Amino acid sequence: MPVKLFAKTSGAGKPVILIHGLFGAGDNLAVVARALASYYCVHLLDLRNHGVSPHVDTMDYPSMAADVLAYMDDNGFEKAALLGHSMGGKVAMQLALDAPERVTGLIVADIAPVEYPAWHDNVFIGMFAVAEQTIHQRREADQILAKYVAESGVRQFLLRNLVRNTEGRYVWRVNLSAIHDSYQNIRIAPAGDMPYGGPVLFVKGEHSDYIDCTHQKQVLSLFPASQLKVIGGAGQWLHAAKPQLFNRVVSGFLHKN
CATH class of the missing domain: 3.40.50.1820 (Alpha/Beta hydrolase fold, catalytic domain)
Structure with missing residues (x-):
């Protein structure tokens, strides 16, 4: 639908x-x-x-x-x-x-x-690592992402998806789980x-x-x-x-x- x-x-x-x-x-x-x-x-x-x-x-x-x-x-x-x-x-x-x-x-x-090959595996790992933490400042998310994604420009692009929830913490705006589960469909x-x-x-x-x-x-x-x-x-x-x-x-x- x-x-x-x-x-x-x-x-x-x-x-x-x-x-x-x-x-x-x-x-x-x-x-x-x-x-x-x-x-x-x-x-x-x-x-x-x-x-x-x-x-x-x-x-x-x-x-x-x-x-x-x-x-x-x-x-x-x-x-x-x-x-x-x-x-x-x-x-x-x-x-x-x-x-x-x-x-x-x-x-x-x-x-x-x-x-295409699975070029985004490290991106997913890094984004899930951010999602598991309580993030109050963007630089905290960047520090976590940097362990998995070396390119600063890529991290800054991904971090545009961070938004504050009603509790004041940063969360991903994208539906990360659904995108990850559908990644094979996206690669084809x-x-x-x-x-x-x-x-x-x-x-x-x-x-x-x-x-x-x-x-x-x-x-x-x-x-x-x-x-x-x-x-x-x-x-x-x-x-x-x-x-x-x-x-x-x-x-x-x-x-x-």
Whole structure:
């Protein structure tokens, strides 16, 4: 059953839906939304078990795609362009494969339609370690996370999910248990009976390993009209590392399609 997603909207014009990645929220793509809002009506979604959207046990790409489709139905627009980053890119791909007539164009930021290794095991261990403690200051959580996650930037991203509960202690806003239990569903590739023939742009960070030449066959089998752009000097967080260039690439694609 679809979940009613929380969203922020801005701008006016044809709808563009932005879909965040694992452990993220719509606000992660706020810079992109601001750049597009001059030309489009931009919808920043929080996926199920993320941000302030509802918590549920089930988490897989067909279900998450159905959530976005239900959001479109509830808001009365028949078609939309989709931009998804990382896990959100897989959600967007799944929606395009499930309901191609509803998608005018697809932008996939630094993810491919393939299964990935279990790269987040230490992240889960660290986040569960934080959850087991009584945390009153963010730096306490950071100190615990640092035992498992060396990269400060990754920790700061994860710590954006800490919120105070009614007792004044910090807790995770994401549904950590459900995400962990569904991690295999998140790692796998989106799938469809037929390819999506509409316009698709894959955008890769130069220094990211999430898209490489070994993925080309799978990409073209599902998205035969796709093209690839590489953002120089960027890693997986390409929209944050090179916002002006990323936004220019995205805007150019949307204007053409």
